[in-house]
Amino acid sequence: MPHLIRASVILAAGLVIALTLRTFLTPEPLLLSSTYRQENVGEWTGSGWPVRLVGASYCADCHKDQAGRWQASKHSNVACQDCHGATQPHLDHRASLVVDLTRESCGACHARNPVGPQTFPQVDLVTHWPSTPCAACHNPHDPWAYRPSRITHDVVGYQNCLGCHGAQTGVGGAKPAPPDHASYGNNRCQSCHQRG
Amino acid sequence: MSLSRREFAKVSAGTMLAMLVPYQVAAEAAKALTPNGPRETQDPALAEYERAAHDWAFVVDYQRCIGCGKCAVACKLENNVPLEPHFNRTWVERYVITDRGEVLVDSPDAGFHGFHDDLAEKYPGVKVNESYYIPKLCNQCDNPPCVQVCPVSATYKLKDGVILVDRKRCIGCRYCIQACPYGARFLDPRVRTADKCTWCYHRITKDLLPACVEACPVGARIFGDRGDPESRVSRILRDEKVYVLKPDLKTRPRVFYMNLPEEVR
Numbered sequence: 001m002p003h004l005i006r007a008s009v010i011l012a013a014g015l016v017i018a019l020t021l022r023t024f025l026t027p028e029p030l031l032l033s034s035t036y037r038q039e040n041v042g043e044w045t046g047s048g049w050p051v052r053l054v055g056a057s058y059c060a061d062c063h064k065d066q067a068g069r070w071q072a073s074k075h076s077n078v079a080c081q082d083c084h085g086a087t088q089p090h091l092d093h094r095a096s097l098v099v100d101l102t103r104e105s106c107g108a109c110h111a112r113n114p115v116g117p118q119t120f121p122q123v124d125l126v127t128h129w130p131s132t133p134c135a136a137c138h139n140p141h142d143p144w145a146y147r148p149s150r151i152t153h154d155v156v157g158y159q160n161c162l163g164c165h166g167a168q169t170g171v172g173g174a175k176p177a178p179p180d181h182a183s184y185g186n187n188r189c190q191s192c193h194q195r196g
Numbered sequence: 197m198s199l200s201r202r203e204f205a206k207v208s209a210g211t212m213l214a215m216l217v218p219y220q221v222a223a224e225a226a227k228a229l230t231p232n233g234p235r236e237t238q239d240p241a242l243a244e245y246e247r248a249a250h251d252w253a254f255v256v257d258y259q260r261c262i263g264c265g266k267c268a269v270a271c272k273l274e275n276n277v278p279l280e281p282h283f284n285r286t287w288v289e290r291y292v293i294t295d296r297g298e299v300l301v302d303s304p305d306a307g308f309h310g311f312h313d314d315l316a317e318k319y320p321g322v323k324v325n326e327s328y329y330i331p332k333l334c335n336q337c338d339n340p341p342c343v344q345v346c347p348v349s350a351t352y353k354l355k356d357g358v359i360l361v362d363r364k365r366c367i368g369c370r371y372c373i374q375a376c377p378y379g380a381r382f383l384d385p386r387v388r389t390a391d392k393c394t395w396c397y398h399r400i401t402k403d404l405l406p407a408c409v410e411a412c413p414v415g416a417r418i419f420g421d422r423g424d425p426e427s428r429v430s431r432i433l434r435d436e437k438v439y440v441l442k443p444d445l446k447t448r449p450r451v452f453y454m455n456l457p458e459e460v461r
Contacts, residue, residue, distance in 0.1 A: 010205070018212070025220055036352035040362040045245075049398035052274045053407045078413040082266045086273045108310045109264045109413060115290055115311065115327040116262045120414065 052088045053081050066141050073142040083140060099140075106134040132163035161189045245401045250356040251423035252395060254333070254406075254451045255432050258460075260416040261329040263288055265310040270411030272308070274396060281305040283382050285393040286333040286408050291459060295323040299459045330460055331416060333408070334359070334380040334393035335441065335449030342372035342381060342392075351390065357450050358397055363389045377445050395419070 059080045060067035070076060081087055083105070089095035103125055104111075112124045129137070138144075164174040199207070271286045272279060288307030292300040292315065300319060304311065307329075315324060336359050343351050343359060350365035351372055361372075366389035373381045373390060384391040396406035400419070404410070409417045420429035432438065432454065439456035440449040453460070 014209070014212075021216060025216055035349045036360075037362050037365060040360065040364070041247075041354065043363075044360050044394060045398045045401045049275075051399055051402065051404060053270055053410055055404065055410065075413075077415060079266075079270075079411050081270060081273070082411055082413055088273075104312075107312075108266075109262055111312070113263065113311070114315060114324070115292070116329050117259055117414075120262050 050088075052086060053079070054087055054091065056080050059087070069139075070141040074144050075141065101133055101135050101140075103134055106138075106140075129164065131166075136160065136163055158184060158189060247354055247356045249423070250421050252336070252357045252400065252450065253420065253422040253429045253433065254336075254395065255418040255420075255429050255438065255454060256331050256451060257416050257418065257454045258328060258330050259455060260414045261288065261331055262414055262416075263290060263307060263311040263329040264413065265307040266411045266413060267331060267408035267417060268306055268308045270407040271393070274399075274407035275394075277391070278385060280385075281308065283384065283391075284308075285380075285391070286331065289330045289332060291326075291328050291330060291457075292319060292322070292324055293326040293457075293459055294319075295325045297325075298322075326457075328457070330453075331408075332378065332380070332441075333451060334395070335378055335447065335451045336395060338448035338450065339446060341375040341377065341445075341447060345371040345375040347371065358395055358400075359392075360394055360397065361390050361392065363387060366390050377442050377447065378449075 056067060056070070056079065060071075070080075084097045084099055087097070090097050107125050110121060110123055112122050134140075162177060165177045265288060268284065268287055271277060271284075275285060277283055277285055284306040287303055288311075289301050289303045290307075290311055292302075294300065300322070302318070304313065311329070315322075315327070336353075336357050338353075338357070340351075340353055340359055343353055347369065348365050348367055350362045350367070351359060352362070353359045368383060368388040368390065370383060370390070373383060376392075381390050381392040383389070396404070396408075399406060406417075406419055409419045418428055418432065420427040422430055422433065424430060429452075433452060436454050438452040438454055439461055440452060441456075441461065443461070
């Protein structure tokens, strides 16, 4: 009998020593979850994964005027890339960025949409100045600056003026151009009408 | 050859100890060969980043989401995700609850192009009671089924909470894709390995926000450090009503949804 007790004591002691040693000798990641390859974490943060969408502060280094205006505007939550697209080609080799200024592009956020928060500014693209690009009145960097009372009339060319002042679009309080102006062609309206 | 019992015990004990030595020597040798620690810390931009010091969490305020899809676009550009509509690290779902209590969910092109279609055309004859958008992404679960099922330990969880996939180890068996209850994983057709959202690990380790958070124009996506009690996510988790997706599965997600409607849970 005593030899059995001795053997089991030795076995138990061996087990305790082995388990204790294992705690000290096993590398941390083995205990943490699985036997993952430590270098892989570096592969996910290293040069294979460049930061492509740079923040506005990065853009502001060169584009000070636009960034300053944008920063103070209602659009300050909209990242540069949301409208200007991927910035990487521009940063890599000065490729110019093409901004989609179509009404559909603005409509991605602002088109009438019954789904989602109804407090968000929405317009009906069908009735709200249907033939005029949004940017003719709303500066994308400062959308509230050009609300109707403060429209600065930067647009030139008869056809563009008709976007708001055409006979059919006389919505929103804009005076339609008189019918006899139709023969004036594409002369600059500003040659008679001073910007106010 | 004969051994006394004492000699046998000595030899076995010695052998057991000796078997531990090469392992320890190898570990020490590996440390000596990379004097600055593992390769990840050699990236100068990462010199400041300490994994154990962060406890990342993601909050979705779905009531702000307008379904513009800028997050999905930013994610694909930032992370070089295949542009085909079926491969997505993050996406936006549109929920429509009818007057009869039916829940209709769709996500055209994962929300990449926004939602321009007319609800009345999409669901003719349906009376809409309620409708909203739900942004989705990898939940970086604290009890991740994907990590458990991976037969080659290619996917693993870090101390800061993020789960990554080792593309060199992944054998493309798709077990993890099956195991994920949130459908957050896909097989990258170019490299034939599993892929999923990393919360832009290359950005958050450099003190930047994930691309989708950066791109969201309405602040529906909020990211931060749960370990910092003053961070915005900490405040939200403390003060607001937050839910996780499929809580009954006990996956313990790290993506929290504010005021989430019953239909989504």
